[in-house]
Amino acid sequence: MGLVNMDSIEQNQDIGSPIRLYDMELSGNCYKIRLFCGLLNLKYQIIPVNLFKAEHKQPAFLQINPRGQIPVLDDNGRLIWDSAAILVYLARKYADEQWLPLAAESMAETMQWLAMAENELLYGLARARAAVLFNRPWNLAECQALGGAGLTVLEQQLQKHDWLAVGRATIADVACYPYVVLAPEGGVSLDGLPHVQAWIARIQALPGYVGMPGIQISTV
């Protein structure tokens, strides 16, 4: 496995697939979906959306997602926006309960970490990365502090457990992994977080794992 496993990404792309992903390669939110498709061995085709050209704010795209964000999944004409909702959709549609258990306690446990992914990790780590890489106008120190608080909670959890929820890999891990592993791009170090790093290695060893540009931590 190299730093960026582009071969695997390409293996999951199929221009004949009825599943289409509105995507930009550098987006960690889009990567959540590419990663999960890899883990599910699900073929899809990519429809590139260039955020730098603000294609996601054009009227044509706002018809597809009124929030003006990527990723969006088009499954044979059914449109689903939001990365967490897409993970839930794919888990329910194309996998058994392995990736999203349905029992109240187990589902809630999984959802707790999806919430972490949309809060501390997105408004902390992802925004810090966007401030550094893409010059977005966020308060970098504030974002780094929020992201760091999230990482502390993850480290505590992963000190006691191999996976974030229910004792196995679930969409909780898929949702949290991208902006954690990309955190150094936003100036947030993963040094001193050995259990987070061990979890990163476990994810990278999952069958079907795919990488993305910018992942600096790799076990091989």
Place this chain on the structure above:
Amino acid sequence: MGLVNMDSIEQNQDIGSPIRLYDMELSGNCYKIRLFCGLLNLKYQIIPVNLFKAEHKQPAFLQINPRGQIPVLDDNGRLIWDSAAILVYLARKYADEQWLPLAAESMAETMQWLAMAENELLYGLARARAAVLFNRPWNLAECQALGGAGLTVLEQQLQKHDWLAVGRATIADVACYPYVVLAPEGGVSLDGLPHVQAWIARIQALPGYVGMPGIQISTV
């Protein structure tokens, strides 16, 4: 129905209930759970947590929720943190699929609006309210703009549909309602959003509805 239906809140409190809610009355995230318990006619007891005294950052509370946030639900010893995860838990544990459908398409549709609640509404509307009411150090104009963008998406959706997802009231509505109806406290007006206001009235007419202090928009 008055501006604040405190009678109904008290009707749902029962100091003998095995369901305990770590709560502060002025928290919109906690109100999501009180509201849903009202709609489910579920009794619970409240354990007050005073955010102004930073009780949520004390070691004893961090044992309960490592994120240091409320609400937390304690259901007979089972702890669940995060408002969205608690809504999912209660819907799966104490209601049928009415409030959270399990089919891939319907569940994803519901989850889209839970994501909206944790993004534009929480980091927009809720932060704007916290900046105005509680002097929190957020950039007010930025929060108001983000929240306003979320309201625009809600207005578009509610122009076409009575409820946010799957044609009936679900946890999508419960998750989005609190910080929408409290938006004026953060200086974000709901004038000019007639479909959002009609949806507010529909929620307030649901059997078991309970209010909270600060809700300025009421249909009666």
